[in-house]
Amino acid sequence: MLKPIGVIRSPIASPDQAPRQGSESGISGKLVVDEQYRDALLGLEKGRRIVIVYWMHLADRDIQQVHPRHDLALPLRGVFSLRSPQRPNPLSVSTVEITGIEGTVIDVVGLDAVDGTPLLDIKGVMKYGLILNWGIGRLRN
Numbered sequence: 001m002l003k004p005i006g007v008i009r010s011p012i013a014s015p016d017q018a019p020r021q022g023s024e025s026g027i028s029g030k031l032v033v034d035e036q037y038r039d040a041l042l043g044l045e046k047g048r049r050i051v052i053v054y055w056m057h058l059a060d061r062d063i064q065q066v067h068p069r070h071d072l073a074l075p076l077r078g079v080f081s082l083r084s085p086q087r088p089n090p091l092s093v094s095t096v097e098i099t100g101i102e103g104t105v106i107d108v109v110g111l112d113a114v115d116g117t118p119l120l121d122i123k124g125v126m127k128y129g130l131i132l133n134w135g136i137g138r139l140r141n
Helices: 035-041
Strands: 006-009 028-033 049-055 091-102 105-109 117-124
Touching: 028 035, 028 117
Parallel strands: none
Antiparallel strands: 006 028, 006 117, 028 105, 049 091, 049 117, 091 105
16 A cells, blocks of 8 residues: 655646646646655755655546547557556656755755655666766766
């Protein structure tokens, strides 16, 4: 059973307002992590890129086919071949950049999540098989 570690705070009020990809947005917001996970934030710092895993709680879980990017000129495709939020288990992952941290609140840029979205996990960005926040010489992306 998945248990949220916090919540995403974002200026995006509804799925219709969300960019198709967070990497295509300059949207800033906050990852509000529950106090019980404070110690797990050790090593995160401004300028680092992280992967966030979240539950798209407003998604329609019964839809199995969609037009990519809502473009009706494109043929229908199964949701397992796309990053559509409409899917049986609406998990999503996005890479965001940390712009600040205060306590258990992480300021980030590059969001595509609706305000109030449950945050499930935070992971260091992987490159060449190494977590960028660690390693010899503290590799950076």
